[in-house]
Amino acid sequence: MNYPTENPFASTHSLDTNPFEDPTDAQSSDHATRLEEIRRREQELARREQELAQKQEHIRRHGRNNWPPFFPLIFHSIQEEIPSASQPLITRLYQLWLVLAGTLVVNMVACIFILASGSPNGGSDLGSSIGYVIFITPLSFLLWYRPIYNGYMKEQALYYYLYFFFGGFHLLFSVYMIIGIPSTGSAGLIQTIQAYTKPSIAAAIVGTVATVGWVVQGVGLAYYYRQIWAHHKAAGHSVEKAKAELATHGAKAYFTRG
Numbered sequence: 001m002n003y004p005t006e007n008p009f010a011s012t013h014s015l016d017t018n019p020f021e022d023p024t025d026a027q028s029s030d031h032a033t034r035l036e037e038i039r040r041r042e043q044e045l046a047r048r049e050q051e052l053a054q055k056q057e058h059i060r061r062h063g064r065n066n067w068p069p070f071f072p073l074i075f076h077s078i079q080e081e082i083p084s085a086s087q088p089l090i091t092r093l094y095q096l097w098l099v100l101a102g103t104l105v106v107n108m109v110a111c112i113f114i115l116a117s118g119s120p121n122g123g124s125d126l127g128s129s130i131g132y133v134i135f136i137t138p139l140s141f142l143l144w145y146r147p148i149y150n151g152y153m154k155e156q157a158l159y160y161y162l163y164f165f166f167g168g169f170h171l172l173f174s175v176y177m178i179i180g181i182p183s184t185g186s187a188g189l190i191q192t193i194q195a196y197t198k199p200s201i202a203a204a205i206v207g208t209v210a211t212v213g214w215v216v217q218g219v220g221l222a223y224y225y226r227q228i229w230a231h232h233k234a235a236g237h238s239v240e241k242a243k244a245e246l247a248t249h250g251a252k253a254y255f256t257r258g
Helices: 025-062 084-116 122-154 157-179 189-197 201-234 239-249 251-255
Strands: none
Touching (some): 084 122, 084 189, 084 201, 122 157, 157 189, 157 201, 189 201
8 A cells, every 4th residue: 555655734834934033125126116106106196286276276266267278268179179170270270379479578678778779750650669568468369369270170161250350450450560550669671760760779789689580470370371371272261161150159158169
């Protein structure tokens, strides 16, 4: 008869192993990695909770409105409202609007230097340039940027025609400002050249910056104006469609997101 040579009840763990020994280096490293990962996740969760609390507070105070940031009046989010294929174009238009807003301020500063240089038309230039900052900044946003933003968001013909009308007027205004006729409030080419010939270095330098700003936003808007026109024709928009949309939705559609 054959007897089993191994004890089936014997423990498979060695009695020579001390369960109270310090963990090995590999175990310590793995434990530290897990702790670091937990800390990272806790920090990320805390950051998200803080962002959510800030958004909730903003919505409580202003609704969904988020623009302008210092006094929210409207909701403006290219990523949320504009189709992904059109987001680069609308982003460029928004950037050009920001260039316009900055150029208006620089133009006003240039007119201050023109007045200080003794120009006989300096007072008229400064007064007009201040008016441009006050009126052109918000009106350009409302009359040509916001319509094309809504046009690509809702793909309605009415917004495109609003953009073409007011955007075209703004292109003519840009040419007018690039020229820089004295007493018009523009520190464009003519005013800048006169400042260099006096010489009035401060007025010339700031006028150069203003002129470059007028050229950049004007050329950029002219380029996208043609691109938007091509999109408008390809989409089949027409005056009849625009009239039907106006009759159906009314002017209040300009202020709604749906």
